[in-house]
Amino acid sequence: MARYEVLNNVAHADLRVITRFGAAYGDSVGMLPAFPTEFAELQREYPIFLKQDAGSGEYQPVILLGFEPRENLFLYEGRWAASYLPGAVARGPFLIGFQQRGSAGEPESEPVIHVDMEHPRIGTDHGEAVFLPHGGHSPYLEHIITVLRGIHGGAQASRIMCAAFKALDLIQPVPLEVRFDSEHGVKVGGLHGIDRQRLAALGPSDLHALHQAGWLEGAYLMLASQHNVRRLLAEKQRRLRAPSSPSSTAERVA
Numbered sequence: 001m002a003r004y005e006v007l008n009n010v011a012h013a014d015l016r017v018i019t020r021f022g023a024a025y026g027d028s029v030g031m032l033p034a035f036p037t038e039f040a041e042l043q044r045e046y047p048i049f050l051k052q053d054a055g056s057g058e059y060q061p062v063i064l065l066g067f068e069p070r071e072n073l074f075l076y077e078g079r080w081a082a083s084y085l086p087g088a089v090a091r092g093p094f095l096i097g098f099q100q101r102g103s104a105g106e107p108e109s110e111p112v113i114h115v116d117m118e119h120p121r122i123g124t125d126h127g128e129a130v131f132l133p134h135g136g137h138s139p140y141l142e143h144i145i146t147v148l149r150g151i152h153g154g155a156q157a158s159r160i161m162c163a164a165f166k167a168l169d170l171i172q173p174v175p176l177e178v179r180f181d182s183e184h185g186v187k188v189g190g191l192h193g194i195d196r197q198r199l200a201a202l203g204p205s206d207l208h209a210l211h212q213a214g215w216l217e218g219a220y221l222m223l224a225s226q227h228n229v230r231r232l233l234a235e236k237q238r239r240l241r242a243p244s245s246p247s248s249t250a251e252r253v254a
Contacts, residue, residue, distance in 0.1 A: 004114040006099065009135040012115065016127035017092050017140065021080045025120050028070045032088040034061040035154025036161050036218045041084040043225035047232065050162065050171060050192040050222075059162035059171060059192065061222075064232065067178065067186045073235045087154065090147045093119030113148065161215045168206055170195050170219065176229070180237055193226070194219045 005011070021027050031051070034042055039061075042048055046063040053060065063086060065072045074081050080089065093116040098109040121127065128140040137145070165171050172195040179185040199219055202210070210216040 001118060002116045003118045004095070004097065004116050006097070007094070007113040007115045007130070009131045013131055013135070014124045015115070015130040016123050016125065017130060018121045018123060018127040019092070019140075020078045021075055021089075022078055023075075027075055027080075027089070028072050030066040030069045030071050031062045031064055032086055034063045035087060035151060036061065036157045036214070037150050037154040038084075038087055039218055039221040039225075042086065043221045043228075045082045045084060045228060045231070046086070046225060047228040048222045048225040049174060050165075051190060052192060058159065059166065061158055061162070064188070064191075064229070066232070067188055067236060073232055073239070087147050087151045091144065091151060093117075093121050094144050094148060096148050096152050111152065113145070157214075160213070161218055164210065164213060164215050165194065165219065168198075168202065168210075170198050172198075178229070178233055180233070180240055184240065194222050196223055199223075 018025065034046075034048055039048060042063055046065070049062055049064060050059040051062045052058070065074055095114050095116075096111050097114040099112045101108055101110045115130075116122070129138045130141050132138050162171075171192050174191040174193040176188040176191055177185065178188075207216065210219070
């Protein structure tokens with residue numbers, strides 16, 4: 001269970017973070033949250049979809065990493081086999097939380113970095129140092145701060161972008177059914193994407209508004225990313241053919 005603490009250079013002076021990848025560090029997941037601020041990088045290697053929250057009904061961009069809930073086809077011998085590491089992974093055990101601070105008699109929320117002290121990447125003997133010996137930020141922590149800023153801004157952008165897509169009726173279900181070989185296949189449910197035809201049919205004013213907000217590019221980057229499903233399929237097939245490959249637990253397609 002997660003146990004978050006506000007990061008500081010006294011209580012966490014010796015903190016280190018393991019930066020290898022693997023199931024032991026929580027990396028065996030089939031999907032991850034994605035953010036519009038990283039779409040340009042993501043679309044080169046990852047399929048980008050939308051998932052709808054069952055409670056709120058809101059949509060959230062996600063990237064597909066595998067065809068099963070705990071299958072990550074980008075994991076390979078302790079490495080993340082892609083040139084771009086998604087922000088949701090790069091942040092490691094850190095997140096941005098909010099702390100109440102008083103200002104001129106009125107409380108206000110201030111963003112601060114929190115660290116999950118129960119995260120499997122956390123330790124004091126191995127990994128990247130979070131603080132320098134005299135208390136300053138390590139290069140690793142400076143990188144994490146940059147990543148967290150991107151996520152913070154990206155989460156806000158996600159809500160606005162998805163609301164704009166929904167208002168223009170651009171979101172449609174994407175039934176994803178693939179075959180790995182003659183015996184194995186899978187159906188991945190719950191995915192949504194951009195309706196290319198409705199996007200092309202938008203009037204000038206709606207197109208201009210989407211372009212001005214930056215969401216038109218996001219829509220086309222999502223569409224362009226769909227070819228990466230074929231790359232995932234090729235990697236899945238390669239692993240199934242490998243002699244050491246574990247038996248697939250994919251749902252068979254009749």
